[in-house]
Amino acid sequence: MLLHRISDSAVRRLSHYLRFLDELEAGGSRTVSSDDLAAMGGMTSAQVRKDLSHFGSFGKRGLGYSVPVLREQVAAILGLARRWRVCLVGAGKLGAALYHYGGFHARGFDIVAVFDNDPVRIGLRWGSLRVNDVGDLARVVREERVELGIIVTPADAAQEVADALVGAGVEAILNFAPRKLSLPGEITLRDVNLAMELETLTFALTHRGEILTTR
């Protein structure tokens, strides 16, 4: 398929649609219209149709979309037609929270290795895994055929860990450390910064009373 550039926000909306389609299927719905999906997500029906149209024609005019068919198509578009092998670097509280977060497994992400550099944590049993020494990262990542890395270390360690992950063949990184990482262009990177999320809230609250205009 020939793709135009798909905006980041469009990809995130596709994730939303997938969640809505899961709920609809669980609720027994057989079809949805773009209007229904839009209502579930606070968007417009034109937006829903445009987002989907980049990848094909999945609906029937006059009828809408088949819930199970569209669910499967959207999952495939997002790369979720298969499972993904993920590792977690950093076995602190946030690492533990992510490890136990059921949403990853439900969406097709299998955490197959965990690493830390703290002797107190190395060797600990986490479910069916053991916490590995980060010094063994390259070997374990290769043995376990890890594809995605999640960095949950302090900021200081993040670049070093990222380099090790890339060296061991990981293709994409989700970085929770508040540090800008330098990576080769072929590696996909996404940053999540929890303090920054709160800052967008305080920005909004702080400027609430001011006149917002377009000049």
Next chain:
Amino acid sequence: MLLHRISDSAVRRLSHYLRFLDELEAGGSRTVSSDDLAAMGGMTSAQVRKDLSHFGSFGKRGLGYSVPVLREQVAAILGLARRWRVCLVGAGKLGAALYHYGGFHARGFDIVAVFDNDPVRIGLRWGSLRVNDVGDLARVVREERVELGIIVTPADAAQEVADALVGAGVEAILNFAPRKLSLPGEITLRDVNLAMELETLTFALTHRGEILTTR
């Protein structure tokens, strides 16, 4: 001050600038140019200047910006000239991770209350706090003058908790539960969905080989 509509991405860039300015100040730099800041964040200098220009003129032509002055200005723009009182609803692993995440306190966020509905967790000591019964949420939020709520509950409980927070006077909510919340328009809401972040990675990896074009 008269503000235009500031885009979400511009606000996030301001958070980045603040982090860079912290680093520069810690490193002893006295001034920065928009070029320097742009290089630290992988953006363009025009973007940096445009972002700042929405809020005033903070630099000197020919010289750049004073690091401490700009740091303070950007912090003020983001609403971080004061501290904020935050509560956490959900004392599970993710709640614990956020509670212990030093980045919040460093940025001016004080977690002053924690809630859960599980008798096993209620009453547990977390640092200087105790985990409250979520049934006491309205009273405690008022007593503690909580301004921001963070929802870290399972999806099922999120709407109910959000309603309680709003009823008790919270002004903004950061929601980690994968559920679309309905809130009054005057409440600021931000969603963080961890599975969705991974999905943007798998989308990119899945479509990597395909020709991305503009028609």
Next chain:
DNA sequence: TATTGTGAAAGGGTTCACAGCG
């Protein structure tokens, strides 16, 4: 008839390029 799929129009964000100024 109801709803999709999509060109065209509108809107908004980013980049350009240079005037202004220390």
Next chain:
DNA sequence: CGCTGTGAACCCTTTCACAATA
């Protein structure tokens, strides 16, 4: 001379509106 601040140009995303069609 160097770097900021900014209107104008450009580009990308969203919305509109309607032809196509089950």
